[in-house]
Amino acid sequence: MSRKGKIGAAACVAAVVIILIGAIYFFLNPVILREGIFAKEIHTEYMEKFRVKDHVKWVFAGDKNKVKYSGKVDTSKLGSYKINIEYGKTSMPVIVNVLDTKAPKVTAIDYTTDMVEKVDINSFGVKVKDATPAEKIKVRMESPKKTENKGEFIVSITAEDPSGNIGKTKVKLIRREDKTPPEIEVGPALSLTTGQAIDDNLALNGTKVTDDLDKTVKLTYDASGVDTGVAGTYKIIYSAKDRSGNEAQAEREVVISQTVSADQKVVYLTFDDGPSANTAKILDILAKYNIKGTFFVTGNDASYRYLIQRAAKEGHTIGLHTYTHNYNIYTSEDTFFRDLGMVHDMVLNLTGIDSHHIRFAGGSSNTVSASFNSGIMSRLVSAVQNKGFRYYDWNVSSGDASGNTVPVERLLRGATGYSYNHICILMHDSSAKTTTVEALPTIIEHYKAKGYTFLPISDSTPVFHHGVNN
Numbered sequence: 001m002s003r004k005g006k007i008g009a010a011a012c013v014a015a016v017v018i019i020l021i022g023a024i025y026f027f028l029n030p031v032i033l034r035e036g037i038f039a040k041e042i043h044t045e046y047m048e049k050f051r052v053k054d055h056v057k058w059v060f061a062g063d064k065n066k067v068k069y070s071g072k073v074d075t076s077k078l079g080s081y082k083i084n085i086e087y088g089k090t091s092m093p094v095i096v097n098v099l100d101t102k103a104p105k106v107t108a109i110d111y112t113t114d115m116v117e118k119v120d121i122n123s124f125g126v127k128v129k130d131a132t133p134a135e136k137i138k139v140r141m142e143s144p145k146k147t148e149n150k151g152e153f154i155v156s157i158t159a160e161d162p163s164g165n166i167g168k169t170k171v172k173l174i175r176r177e178d179k180t181p182p183e184i185e186v187g188p189a190l191s192l193t194t195g196q197a198i199d200d201n202l203a204l205n206g207t208k209v210t211d212d213l214d215k216t217v218k219l220t221y222d223a224s225g226v227d228t229g230v231a232g233t234y235k236i237i238y239s240a241k242d243r244s245g246n247e248a249q250a251e252r253e254v255v256i257s258q259t260v261s262a263d264q265k266v267v268y269l270t271f272d273d274g275p276s277a278n279t280a281k282i283l284d285i286l287a288k289y290n291i292k293g294t295f296f297v298t299g300n301d302a303s304y305r306y307l308i309q310r311a312a313k314e315g316h317t318i319g320l321h322t323y324t325h326n327y328n329i330y331t332s333e334d335t336f337f338r339d340l341g342m343v344h345d346m347v348l349n350l351t352g353i354d355s356h357h358i359r360f361a362g363g364s365s366n367t368v369s370a371s372f373n374s375g376i377m378s379r380l381v382s383a384v385q386n387k388g389f390r391y392y393d394w395n396v397s398s399g400d401a402s403g404n405t406v407p408v409e410r411l412l413r414g415a416t417g418y419s420y421n422h423i424c425i426l427m428h429d430s431s432a433k434t435t436t437v438e439a440l441p442t443i444i445e446h447y448k449a450k451g452y453t454f455l456p457i458s459d460s461t462p463v464f465h466h467g468v469n470n
């Protein structure tokens with residue numbers, strides 16, 4: 001054999017030996033980790049599920065799904081854990097290091113404010129997402145100096161977890177001069193009876209103040225001009241001032257009604273079936289005489305619903321009539337209360353008033369309901385009261401329900417033909433009742449001349465109830 005041949009044979013033998021040793025090694029240690037061919041230490045992420053399979057690259061002549069381990073890894077605690085990775089009869093000791101290597105995810109939003117507010121990190125709506133609980137994450141804000149000037153400033157927000165991972169985001173702080181006064185929204189007129197005190201609850205209920213830049217703006221009110229002992233119409237003055245000094249004021253009517261005694265002469269003007277185009281005309285007449293009435297409204301014509309808001313603002317009582325004014329509401333108690341709930345919620349959404357004054361379609365004495373459900377009115381009159389509603393019929397009718405454009409003369413005869421001390425007049429402000437509008441000033445003047453006062457329906461109003469006929 002030549003020298004070259006000898007070397008070749010030796011190399012051949014060496015290669016076979018190495019392959020054999022390798023084969024024996026891998027036969028005894030068949031599991032190869034992703035971390036490296038001879039790696040005996042692996043990293044798993046804090047708070048994430050530890051699965052040994054995720055760390056196995058391949059198994060020498062085997063199936064990686066059959067790799068198991070013994071020992072315990074608690075990924076909810078940072079630290080090192082000893083486990084044995086097992087495959088068939090082989091076992092390999094491995095250290096598992098539970099580490100937090102992921103940075104918190106930070107989000108925040110730009111913030112616009114006036115020249116006055118002292119801005120801190122809370123202004124930017126910072127949200128942090130991380131495996132570590134929020135209270136252990138340090139959130140910091142870094143902004144340029146002099147951010148109290150007018151302009152735009154880049155603010156960087158960082159969140160650092162206890163392992164030193166840092167998440168970052170950048171937002172804008174925008175400073176501009178606030179020249180817009182706050183906006184005050186007052187609720188509908190307050191309807192009180194004599195002797196009822198005005199407290200914060202009453203005065204501030206249904207009111208709202210907002211400002212474009214000052215979220216801390218507060219509403220104050222002055223009710224010193226209201227004499228709660230004397231019936232009349234008064235005003236509460238609301239004021240608000242934002243921190244840049246812009247001021248706003250608003251007024252709200254307070255109608256104080258006298259508690260009604262038996263010998264007092266009082267007229268309750270009531271208008272059913274609106275709102276319609278005639279409602280505005282009626283409101284104008286009532287405003288001219290400075291008289292408050294009561295509107296039992298329906299949901300029939302959405303285009304005039306703003307007049308319900310106007311009537312409420314001007315101190316009239318908003319009562320509930322029926323949403324549909326279809327007599328099939330008397331089919332059952334359920335259908336009746338569904339309809340009543342709709343008109344109730346409509347008024348609540350429009351005005352903020354949770355009205356509990358109602359007038360049945362057709363009055364409580366109607367007989368038309370008998371064709372839908374025998375005896376339903378007898379049940380409804382107590383059912384509505386059990387639910388906290390007060391129902392009102394009338395003791396004087398203008399007669400405008402008998403047809404459209406009933407002559408004014410006839411309406412006057414109907415509306416003014418009685419001399420009870422307490423008069424509740426049924427009228428209608430639906431669109432066809434144009435002669436009701438024409439008759440109204442004369443009706444008002446008739447009762448004024450006889451010394452009556454006009455009141456809107458309130459909880460102190462005596463109820464006018466008919467006899468039930470079904």
Ligand SMILES: [Zn+2]
Nearest residue numbers: 272273361362
């Ligand atoms: Zn009606």
